[in-house]
Amino acid sequence: MYDYDLLVVGSANADLVVGVERRPAAGETVLGGDLAVHPGGKGANQAVAAARLGARTALLARVGDDGHGRLLLDSLRAAGADPAGVLVGGAPTGVALITVDPSGDNSIVVSPGANGRLTPDDVRAAGSLLRASRVVSAQLEVPLETVVEVVRTLADGSRFVLNPSPPRPLPAEVLAACDPLIVNEHEARVILGEACVSEEPADWARLLLARGPRSVVVTLGARGALAGDASGVTRVPSVRVEAVDTTGAGDAFAAALAWRLGAGADLAGAAAYAARVGAAAVTKPGAQESYPTAAEVDALCRTVPGGGARTPGEAGGVPAAGERGGAR
Template identity: 85%
Template sequence: MYDYDLLVVGSANADLVIGVERRPAAGETVLGSDLAVHSGGKGANQAVAAARLGARTALLARVGDDAHGRLLLDAQRAAGVDPAGVLVGGAPTGVALITVDPSGDNSIVVSPGANGRLTPGDVRAAAALVGSARVVSAQLEVPLETVVETVRHLAAGSRFVLNPSPPRPLPSQLLEACDPLIVNEHEAKVILGGADAGTDPEDWARALLARGPRSVVVTLGGEGALVASAEGVARVPSVKVDAVDTTGAGDAFTAALAWRLGAGASLKDAAAYAARVGAAAVTKRGAQESYPTAAEVDALSCAAPEGGPGAPGRDGEGTSGDPARGGSR
């Protein structure tokens, strides 16, 4: 019996967001909107997204003993996330500087702050928490060695989901634990080490599977997503929506996918559900405040035709209607 449907091990940031008419070029200054401060970070986003959908969710992260840290903790509690694993102190809370243009595209710069102080020792101290989750999800906005330590404490029969963002080469012991590894085009190429896997996403997926993951999900923007495992490769269509802001939608996709897998869904069905969750998220501004409830996802799936924009992202740059393209804050 698991205490949690999902434990997220990862980052928690304060998102400092400014709207711009266009993103500045090198050396250029542009005027923007008033500054808005939101709760964010890939780990905290995923925890809130899963809890909104009804998952019993906990977060293992580190924040600073400051106003931003208190904001993040309050947001987790308000969403129904158990923040017992959130450690406080060691450095200022991480901050993400985000610009959003009128089409909903965003550009992001992250100062990791306390996220960089989440250590393997912290994971060992929280081993009981890690072992109490049906699914454990992680990203790479905390130290890689901390994520590697996490997989050493998984409960027998639990599942590990990794979105390697920001991407970097991964050790084999981490790749072999992934079920699935969730990547966009850019992340896939980084993990493959620049190897020429062609231009076909199915080739990328097969090349990644050969590195050790039990399953792989490749997100493809308006073309939907692709899922791959030993059972074969399948396409998942996108969901057509009018995008307002892509910020955080990739995290909504990952959280929904992880939760549905833990509930027993097939990889393809879980990815299709996650695409609807990501699409719903881009119809509202912000990250965590945009995440839908299960009822809102059901309403979208009844109203929105499949096959248009609105699937998770392909290249990390963000385009209108592609909820996870660059929107992974």
């Protein structure tokens, strides 16, 4: 019996958000609206998103002993996520500087702060937390060696889900543990490198599977997603909604996918549910504030037919249109 449906290991940031009429070009200054400060970070976002859906969720992360750190801890508690694994101190809380244009697209610069101090030793010290979790989800806004240690510390029978954002080449032992590896188009190209010999996303899924993951999900923005495993590659449709702010939508997708897989859903079914969660998230401003409850996702399913539109943001990293999908 697991104590947690999902343990998220990853970053916790304060999101400093400014609305702009358009994002500045190199060397250009533009005026924006009032600054808003929101709880964010890929790890904290995923933990809040899963908890809002009803998953028993915990977070292993590091924040500073400062106001931004307290903001993040309060947000976790309010969503029902367990912050017992959140370490405090070592550096200021990480910060993401975000600009959002009228279409909902965003651009982001991250100062890692305390996220860069989440170490393999911290993972080893939290071994009991990992062993108590049915699914463990990670990203790459914390050091790669920390994610490697997560893979090495996983309990037998636990499932590992990785969104490699920001993307970088991955060790074979990490790829082999992924079930699934969740990437957007940009991340797929980076991880495949010279092996990315096709422009067809279905081929990317197959090429990624050949690298060792047990399963792969490639998110395609308005074109939905592809879910691939040993049985083949399945297309998952997007959901038609009016996007207000794509910030954090990909994190909602990744959290919902991980939770549904742990609950026994098949890969395509879990990805379809995650697409609806991501779609609901883009209809509200902000990241964690936008995440739906299970009842709100059900209501969206009743009122919005499937179809190609701009949603669910990418599930990880910086999506094709610059949305902070999985990355925020």
